Every structure is written in structure tokens, then in C-alpha cells.
Amino acid sequence: MSMEDIPTELVVEILLRLPWTSRRRVRLVCRSWRDLVHQRTTEMQQCRDAVPLVVTTESTYVLDDQEPETGIPRPRDLWAGHTDAYKRMMLVGVCNGVLCLCDDAKPGGAITLVNPATGDTLALPPIPLHGLFRRHNSRRTDRSWHQAYSFGYHHGTGQYKVVHVPCFFKTKETVQVFTVGEASWREVPAPNMKCRLDAGVVSVNGASYWVTEGSQEKIMSFDLKSERMKPTKPLPPVLSGTPVGHLTEVHRRLSFVVVDNYAVKVWILEGTGKEQTWIYQYILIVHYPSLGPKQQLTRPNFILGEHVLIVGGQGRKLYRYLHKPVNYETRSECKAVHNCFQSVVVPDIRGHIYGTFAYIKTTEVLSVYRLW
Numbered sequence: 001m002s003m004e005d006i007p008t009e010l011v012v013e014i015l016l017r018l019p020w021t022s023r024r025r026v027r028l029v030c031r032s033w034r035d036l037v038h039q040r041t042t043e044m045q046q047c048r049d050a051v052p053l054v055v056t057t058e059s060t061y062v063l064d065d066q067e068p069e070t071g072i073p074r075p076r077d078l079w080a081g082h083t084d085a086y087k088r089m090m091l092v093g094v095c096n097g098v099l100c101l102c103d104d105a106k107p108g109g110a111i112t113l114v115n116p117a118t119g120d121t122l123a124l125p126p127i128p129l130h131g132l133f134r135r136h137n138s139r140r141t142d143r144s145w146h147q148a149y150s151f152g153y154h155h156g157t158g159q160y161k162v163v164h165v166p167c168f169f170k171t172k173e174t175v176q177v178f179t180v181g182e183a184s185w186r187e188v189p190a191p192n193m194k195c196r197l198d199a200g201v202v203s204v205n206g207a208s209y210w211v212t213e214g215s216q217e218k219i220m221s222f223d224l225k226s227e228r229m230k231p232t233k234p235l236p237p238v239l240s241g242t243p244v245g246h247l248t249e250v251h252r253r254l255s256f257v258v259v260d261n262y263a264v265k266v267w268i269l270e271g272t273g274k275e276q277t278w279i280y281q282y283i284l285i286v287h288y289p290s291l292g293p294k295q296q297l298t299r300p301n302f303i304l305g306e307h308v309l310i311v312g313g314q315g316r317k318l319y320r321y322l323h324k325p326v327n328y329e330t331r332s333e334c335k336a337v338h339n340c341f342q343s344v345v346v347p348d349i350r351g352h353i354y355g356t357f358a359y360i361k362t363t364e365v366l367s368v369y370r371l372w
Contacts, residue, residue, distance in 0.1 A: 053359035055091045058351030075349055078116050093151030097362030100151035109145030113366055122366035127185055132172050152203030154224040161224050163208045165195040183371040188227055193220050200247045202300050204254045209247055233276035248300045298356035311353045320345040
């Protein structure tokens with residue numbers, strides 16, 4: 001029997017059971033295998049087939065179905081049939097259908113990778129604490145371990161990494177990195193790069209980003225391949241002194257969200273290296289406090305096709321707004337989001353919404369990476 005005699009679906013099934021790094025090498029075997037990896041494996045389908053994943057204080061929901069008459073998505077409880085322990089953990093990030101969870105009840109935050117489609121799990125070794133973390137008993141800090149983590153994927157290497165950035169509860173200014181498939185954490189010096197946690201830590205397109213503390217704020221980039229750090233292009237001068245801002249992701253690009261005079265504005269970082277530039281992309285006119293409940297863009301993902309996802313109803317309702325290109329402040333690329341294009345996406349879900357991510361179902365096997 002030759003390779004051509006093997007059914008395509010069987011080859012795909014075999015490829016899906018290989019570790020991510022092995023699939024990268026398999027692409028070099030022949031043209032047909034290269035095409036299968038690119039067209040049929042999860043990491044290549046991410047942009048095309050991803051659906052919203054909504055995280056609340058009580059559970060996690062996937063919007064992969066809809067009402068036949070109204071077209072409104074129906075929430076599906078992702079943890080139905082799984083242990084309730086997952087509901088108590090905080091979601092750090094999602095890559096190719098694999099969820100990175102953090103148990104804030106454990107010192108430093110215990111990290112577990114979960115594939116909810118198969119039930120496969122991988123608990124990572126504890127992050128080293130000795131000589132790195134301050135002793136603390138405050139309830140606020142106990143709940144914030146997850147805020148300093150990010151979970152990312154590098155398409156060039158096929159590697160998944162968990163990154164812990166320097167922050168206020170660490171005594172040493174280092175980035176700690178764990179590569180899925182290895183046995184231990186590594187440290188990378190990061191002097192004067194402590195993270196402002198309220199601005200978020202996001203992984204986009206092969207790098208992790210955070211905003212530094214202090215009067216001279218910078219957005220730092222940590223490359224998941226080289227594990228080197230550098231600042232991104234500074235934010236536009238018009239944003240200097242902005243009191244509220246946080247990082248997010250738009251169409252696989254780093255973005256910065258600012259709140260200014262009851263309007264939410266979104267800037268997107270375009271280009272690479274010296275060609276980087278910030279583009280003013282979206283503006284959302286929010287409700288005045290006297291007219292209705294405060295509304296916010298979902299974090300870290302708020303784009304769903306031609307719509308923007310917004311949390312309202314005291315954090316319990318998810319709204320979908322259609323955005324329209326407009327010529328705003330002479331910026332033709334800006335898109336406005338108006339109340340008249342509003343529809344409820346997920347009415348009355350359980351718990352308060354604290355995060356939205358892009359999710360795709362996968363058959364990835366995690367147990368093959370256990371080396372400890």
C-alpha cells in the first residue's frame with residue numbers, strides 16, 4: 001500500500017493526534033501533507049471558524065448555536081459534564097481550542113491546560129516562588145494571580161507558552177516562561193518593566209504584551225520565539241495623560257482601548273519593526289450614567305465579524321452592535337458604533353461577564369506533553 005492509498009480522513013485523524021511541534025515538521029514530508037496541515041488542523045482554522053467564548057463568575061459559555069427564528073446565539077455551558085473545579089478557576093487565555101486556567105487559591109496561581117472538547121488536561125509544574133514572590137495575605141492579591149499570566153502560540157515554532165510578567169507582588173523583575181512540552185519554568189531578566197495589571201496582559205500573533213508602571217508608561221513586547229523584550233511604538237501624543245486604558249486584540253493585532261468623555265476609542269497597532277504605527281479604528285458612544293447602566297467593551301476580544309461585543313446590564317448582558325465606517329476626525333478608517341444597531345446576544349446568562357475569547361473545537365491531546 002502506498003501513501004496515496006491511505007484515506008484522507010485517516011491521515012487527518014493521525015495529524016490531529018500529533019503534538020503541535022511534530023505537525024510543523026510533518027508539513028515538510030510532501031505537498032499533500034503540507035496542505036492538510038494548513039487546511040485541516042486547528043491552528044490554521046482559528047481565524048475562519050472561531051466562535052465567541054464568554055466567561056462569567058459562574059461558568060463559561062460558547063456561542064456556537066443560534067435561535068432559528070431570531071438568529072440570536074444560544075449559550076452552551078462549556079463545563080457541563082466536567083468537574084466544578086474549572087468553574088472556580090480564572091481563564092487566562094485560549095489558543096486553538098485549548099484553555100489556560102489559573103487557580104488563584106494556590107500560591108502564585110496553579111496553571112492547568114484543558115481541552116473541553118475531549119476532557120484532556122495538563123497541569124503545569126508550580127511556578128517557582130522562592131525568592132521571587134512577596135509574602136502576602138490580602139484578599140485582593142489572592143484573587144489577582146491570574147492577571148499576571150498570558151497564554152500564547154507562535155505559528156513559526158508551533159510552540160505554546162505560558163508567560164508570567166513582572167508585577168507588584170514579585171520581588172525580582174523577571175519574566176517567567178513555561179514552554180508546553182518542557183519540564184520547567186525559565187526566567188528572563190526584565191528590569192524596570194513591571195506590569196500595570198489593570199491594563200491587562202495579552203498574547204497576540206506570537207508575542208505577549210503589557211503596559212509598564214510609572215509616569216513613563218510603555219507597552220512592552222515579549223517575543224515567544226526569541227524570548228526577548230522590547231517596547232512597541234509609543235502611543236500617539238493625543239493619548240498622553242489618558243486616565244483609563246487597557247490592551248486588547250482586534251483581528252489578531254494588538255489594540256489599546258481608552259475611555260474619554262463617555263466615549264470608548266480603540267487604536268490598533270499596524271506594521272512591524274520601525275514601520276509600526278497606531279491607527280484610530282473604532283469609537284463607541286456609551287450611555288451617560290443618568291440615562292442608563294454603564295457599558296464596556298468585552299475583554300480581551302470584542303470583535304465578532306461586523307459587530308462589536310459590549311457588556312451592559314450590570315455585567316450580566318452581552319450586546320452586539322453593528323459598526324459602520326465613518327469619516328471621524330478626518331480618519332476615514334474609523335468605525336462608529338451606535339445604539340440603533342444594538343441587539344442582545346446572550347440575555348440573562350448566569351454570573352457577571354468578565355471575559356470574552358475566540359474559541360474553536362479541537363481534538364488536541366495534551367497528556368503527551370507531560371514530562372514531570
